[in-house]
Amino acid sequence: xxxxxxxxxxxxxxxxxxxxxxxxxxxxxxxxxxxxxxxxxxxxxxxxxxxxxxxxxxxxxxxxxxxxxxxxxxxxxxxxxxxxxxxxxxxxxxxxxxxxxxxxxxxxxxxxxxxxxxxxxxxxxxxxxxxxxxxxxxxxxxxxxxxxxxxxxxxxxxxxxxxxxxxxxxxxxxxxxxxxxxxxxxxxxxxxxxxxxxx
Ligand SMILES: [Zn+2]
Numbered sequence: 001x002x003x004x005x006x007x008x009x010x011x012x013x014x015x016x017x018x019x020x021x022x023x024x025x026x027x028x029x030x031x032x033x034x035x036x037x038x039x040x041x042x043x044x045x046x047x048x049x050x051x052x053x054x055x056x057x058x059x060x061x062x063x064x065x066x067x068x069x070x071x072x073x074x075x076x077x078x079x080x081x082x083x084x085x086x087x088x089x090x091x092x093x094x095x096x097x098x099x100x101x102x103x104x105x106x107x108x109x110x111x112x113x114x115x116x117x118x119x120x121x122x123x124x125x126x127x128x129x130x131x132x133x134x135x136x137x138x139x140x141x142x143x144x145x146x147x148x149x150x151x152x153x154x155x156x157x158x159x160x161x162x163x164x165x166x167x168x169x170x171x172x173x174x175x176x177x178x179x180x181x182x183x184x185x186x187x188x189x190x191x192x193x194x195x196x197x198x199x
Pocket of ligand 1: 024032177182183
């Protein structure tokens with residue numbers, strides 16, 4: 001009996017959530033790709049998200065024995081981090097941009113000096129995770145681990161020298177239109193709806 005690898009299971013769960021689309025897409029960079037993440041769809045179907053989060057929570061439980069908080073950046077990752085915290089019996093807090101600067105949302109009471117695991121939805125360049133680490137450092141929060149659902153760099157990006165653990169590592173190949181194998185096959189090109197994050 002062949003068990004699916006964890007990567008295949010996770011890939012299937014992402015496809016079921018409609019967050020990971022397979023086809024022929026024009027990216028904001030102008031390049032073409034077989035894959036497109038519509039990451040906001042991760043939170044559109046909570047029951048699908050819960051199955052994905054169960055795998056992430058199990059991984060964190062195995063790898064990080066002791067911490068107090070799950071911290072996620074606003075907005076999309078809030079639902080994900082919150083669910084992870086719920087599954088693991090931890091506290092939850094989130095960061096948000098105020099006047100361009102990433103900051104811990106005011107009002108959370110016990111975060112200062114605690115141990116936290118950072119949970120983000122998708123790792124591309126690591127920019128927002130880096131900002132989260134900076135504002136946690138200001139509050140003397142020690143970071144016990146950094147976890148993302150999808151690592152689009154396939155392990156190439158570390159944040160401040162720290163590894164980022166992921167459920168799904170997927171290097172998405174992007175082609176110049178002239179060199180695109182899907183254009184060559186005459187597959188219709190889709191321009192996905194504008195994402196909230198500018199490329
Ligand atoms: Zn193409």
